[in-house]
Amino acid sequence: MRIVFIGPPGAGKGTQCARLTGFLGIPHLSTGEILRVAKQNETPLGRVVGPIMDSGELVSDDLMMGVISERLAHADCRDGYLLDGFPRTVPQAEALCVWIQATGQRLDHVIELRVDKDELRNRLSMRFRNLSNPRADDRPELIIQRLLVYQMETKPLVNFYAARDGLLKTINGIGTMDDVFHRILVAIGLEKPAR
Numbered sequence: 001m002r003i004v005f006i007g008p009p010g011a012g013k014g015t016q017c018a019r020l021t022g023f024l025g026i027p028h029l030s031t032g033e034i035l036r037v038a039k040q041n042e043t044p045l046g047r048v049v050g051p052i053m054d055s056g057e058l059v060s061d062d063l064m065m066g067v068i069s070e071r072l073a074h075a076d077c078r079d080g081y082l083l084d085g086f087p088r089t090v091p092q093a094e095a096l097c098v099w100i101q102a103t104g105q106r107l108d109h110v111i112e113l114r115v116d117k118d119e120l121r122n123r124l125s126m127r128f129r130n131l132s133n134p135r136a137d138d139r140p141e142l143i144i145q146r147l148l149v150y151q152m153e154t155k156p157l158v159n160f161y162a163a164r165d166g167l168l169k170t171i172n173g174i175g176t177m178d179d180v181f182h183r184i185l186v187a188i189g190l191e192k193p194a195r
């Protein structure tokens with residue numbers, strides 16, 4: 001199964017993606033994680049993307065397409081994968097479409113996890129306060145910036161994918177982790193709705 005997962009920072013995307021990939025037995029490709037590892041290891045890529053990530057801005061589409069196409073070419077992606085944090089812009093989504101078609105594959109589902117802005121701000125500032133080693137980009141002043149970038153650059157993907165028959169599944173991200181996971185499984189046809 002090939003899945004794209006979309007959601008603003010703080011929506012619980014990481015947790016649900018980890019759970020879903022564990023359930024389906026497919027690799028979890030998080031571009032944020034790939035970049036954080038590169039940054040930590042001070043690779044040439046890491047040195048370029050580090051300051052961009054710390055400012056809450058997006059890395060360029062060309063660079064990201066290079067990163068993800070290299071990762072998608074690995075053997076473990078042959079039978080499916082979940083993309084978390086990619087695509088993040090309409091040009092990235094267009095480039096992904098071209099890449100997928102060229103490799104004779106197709107996307108099965110695009111899952112949008114939706115949580116309203118006030119709830120997101122609360123969750124993100126709580127995450128920052130509660131973690132002993134919070135992410136640099138979880139600083140409260142950057143939260144607003146990252147939410148703004150999501151709204152401007154990534155939210156348009158919802159319309160982009162809504163225009164493709166049956167691909168987009170919008171999930172209410174408010175509730176317990178189990179509730180949200182159940183909604184996702186129902187939306188992709190793997191579980192029946194609770195009565």
Ligand code: AMP
Nearest residue numbers: 031032052053057058059064085086088
């Ligand atoms: P994330 O962990 O997905 O929130 O990503 C952390 C940071 O990595 C983002 O704020 C961006 O700076 C960068 N990043 C991750 N994925 C992408 C992408 N697809 N396009 C551009 N920048 C990205």
